[in-house]
Amino acid sequence: MSFTQELRRWVDPIWQASFEHPFITGLADGTLPLDRFRFYVQQDSYYLTEFGRVLAVAASRAGDLAEASELAAHVRTTWHSSRGWQG
Numbered sequence: 001m002s003f004t005q006e007l008r009r010w011v012d013p014i015w016q017a018s019f020e021h022p023f024i025t026g027l028a029d030g031t032l033p034l035d036r037f038r039f040y041v042q043q044d045s046y047y048l049t050e051f052g053r054v055l056a057v058a059a060s061r062a063g064d065l066a067e068a069s070e071l072a073a074h075v076r077t078t079w080h081s082s083r084g085w086q087g
């Protein structure tokens, strides 16, 4: 079994439970209150900001420019995603 398969098996209970989470089921069936969704998106913008920073650090340490360019493109996508809720 590969390392990623091992990790996937290890988190399987959490993975499966995520499908039953009220946020996900509410989002899927359209009953999630708008304020809950708005709060999530606002909080997620903090996550995306820090995730973008991590990607930028990785880009700066890439082995070559091709790799750096790929990572920098992800930084840009992340930046746009983090700004999405602001219109």
Ligand SMILES: Cc1ncc(C[n+]2csc(CCO)c2C)c(N)n1
Residues within 6 Å of the ligand: 044, 047, 048, 051, 074, 077, 078, 081
């Ligand atoms: C907690 C959390 N985990 C994953 C994503 C998924 N996601 C959506 S945009 C983006 C950046 C690059 O595409 C990522 C990782 C998220 N939004 N919030």
